[in-house]
Amino acid sequence: MSISTEQGTGGERPSRWPRRRVLRWALGLAPVVAGGGWAASEWLGGREVVGTGGDTWSERDQEAAWFCFAGHPDASFKVELRFSSPTPNPRARLLRACLSMQEGRWDSARRALAFPEVRNTPEARLLLELAERRPSAPDWRHAFFEAWQALGRPDFRKSLLLPAPLALNYLLADIGAVWGSADEIRRFSLAVLHLVWAEPRQEWMLEQVRASSSVPLLMALREQLIALEEQAPVRQFLLSEVEARLGQLAGSSPRTLQLALVSFLAGKPLTAPFERRDLEELETLVALPDWKQPASEPFFLEMRALFDGLMPTPAHHAFLLASSAQAASLGSWLIQRARASKAHLSEDEQRWMGRLLWEVGARLYEQRSAVEMDMGLRLQVFGSELTQHVPTRERCIAAWVELGRWEDGLKQAGFYRWPLLSLQEESCESRIRDERAWMKAFAGTGELP
Numbered sequence: 191m192s193i194s195t196e197q198g199t200g201g202e203r204p205s206r207w208p209r210r211r212v213l214r215w216a217l218g219l220a221p222v223v224a225g226g227g228w229a230a231s232e233w234l235g236g237r238e239v240v241g242t243g244g245d246t247w248s249e250r251d252q253e254a255a256w257f258c259f260a261g262h263p264d265a266s267f268k269v270e271l272r273f274s275s276p277t278p279n280p281r282a283r284l285l286r287a288c289l290s291m292q293e294g295r296w297d298s299a300r301r302a303l304a305f306p307e308v309r310n311t312p313e314a315r316l317l318l319e320l321a322e323r324r325p326s327a328p329d330w331r332h333a334f335f336e337a338w339q340a341l342g343r344p345d346f347r348k349s350l351l352l353p354a355p356l357a358l359n360y361l362l363a364d365i366g367a368v369w370g371s372a373d374e375i376r377r378f379s380l381a382v383l384h385l386v387w388a389e390p391r392q393e394w395m396l397e398q399v400r401a402s403s404s405v406p407l408l409m410a411l412r413e414q415l416i417a418l419e420e421q422a423p424v425r426q427f428l429l430s431e432v433e434a435r436l437g438q439l440a441g442s443s444p445r446t447l448q449l450a451l452v453s454f455l456a457g458k459p460l461t462a463p464f465e466r467r468d469l470e471e472l473e474t475l476v477a478l479p480d481w482k483q484p485a486s487e488p489f490f491l492e493m494r495a496l497f498d499g500l501m502p503t504p505a506h507h508a509f510l511l512a513s514s515a516q517a518a519s520l521g522s523w524l525i526q527r528a529r530a531s532k533a534h535l536s537e538d539e540q541r542w543m544g545r546l547l548w549e550v551g552a553r554l555y556e557q558r559s560a561v562e563m564d565m566g567l568r569l570q571v572f573g574s575e576l577t578q579h580v581p582t583r584e585r586c587i588a589a590w591v592e593l594g595r596w597e598d599g600l601k602q603a604g605f606y607r608w609p610l611l612s613l614q615e616e617s618c619e620s621r622i623r624d625e626r627a628w629m630k631a632f633a634g635t636g637e638l639p
Contacts, residue, residue, distance in 0.1 A: 247353060251281050255353035258285055258609035260362040261502040265289060280307035284351050287317050288609045296321045312344045313351045330613040331620065335631065335638045338603050346604030355606040356614055359510065363501035376496055382411045383507055389424045399431050405449065406489040406515035408436050412452065413514040447553050448482040450475045451520045460523060463531035469542055476549035481557055486512045490622040503611070505618035512622050513561060521554060521565040525572055544576025558624045563593055599632030
């Protein structure tokens with residue numbers, strides 16, 4: 191389990207973001223470096239998405255879908271271009287229906303779904319059910335969830351009509367178009383969001399880092415930087431400064447394990463084995479009861495307010511930054527260094543190290559996001575291997591499998607594949623507040639938050 195194709199961790203080492211995933215379209219779409227433990231969400235991923243009748247989702251089809259996801263003013267124009275094909279395009283019918291629903295034109299949506307290419311498909315049935323429910327429902331997410339439930343929870347994992355998943359590690363906004371109208375605070379957040387804007391402004395970024403008192407924003411910046419190649423100039427210039435500033439904010443007595451681990455791991459290569467004194471220091475750190483402060487939700491709300499009016503998808507980008515600020519990659523670094531340490535430690539010291547990793551994992555698993563829970567379980571599984579305590583390892587693996595089942599419900603609903611701007615934007619706050627509850631609802635084991 192990876193853990194998810196839509197929002198997964200990168201296993202046990204910082205992931206690299208393939209440049210071939212950059213979508214060089216007029217919208218300015220580009221993948222974001224979301225450091226450390228995040229793996230790239232599957233969008234095109236070098237694969238074509240097979241469409242109805244054996245045809246494929248072309249780049250232009252995907253582009254039209256992205257414009258819909260982004261709420262771009264040209265979305266309607268892009269969709270209309272897909273109708274110019276000499277053969278009926280069922281994907282364009284679906285996108286037209288979604289755009290009409292987004293604009294509250296329910297009759298127009300029904301007409302788009304009445305064409306033979308899409309009529310009576312599971313996708314059309316869900317959209318028609320959603321069109322009936324949304325006008326009287328309190329919000330999009332409950333209307334969608336109830337429509338999906340009413341139709342018997344259809345499985346859209348292999349849908350040929352829906353675009354590939356909305357990847358939260360991608361920018362939907364054209365940063366260049368909003369940079370000039372943004373103030374210093376917003377520009378710093380935008381540069382953290384997309385380091386392309388930090389590269390030619392390194393001295394300015396350094397000033398912002400040294401002046402910032404936002405632990406989550408600096409933590410997000412650290413995650414973005416460590417996802418770059420080690421020789422990347424902006425990483426070489428800024429990473430140590432970001433870690434130093436986080437160390438200043440932590441002081442001599444860090445209040446969270448997340449902050450403490452930044453200083454503990456700073457300046458050491460991933461291949462550096464732990465020595466006994468490192469384990470003694472880590473023993474003190476794992477006594478800290480909290481993984482991070484503040485929680486993800488306040489930082490998300492702060493960033494969403496900052497981006498509101500600046501870009502059409504403020505929640506999407508706020509979610510991206512809040513997820514980066516969770517700094518789950520710190521767990522990846524611990525596992526890497528623990529692996530490098532096995533040959534240098536006695537059996538008793540390995541068991542000691544395993545217990546410490548398990549404790550760090552426990553702090554992470556107490557969090558409410560899929561990324562943090564996944565990394566917490568990875569740490570606990572590896573820690574229990576080192577302690578050689580089979581019952582603990584089996585419990586962790588069972589919890590990991592359960593997490594995968596929770597995610598499968600969202601995949602079954604195809605939630606991140608529906609190009610409905612309001613549905614996707616609205617869901618971000620509920621997910622950042624408690625993604626555990628969000629996933630469990632789609633898995634059929636809880637109420638939708």
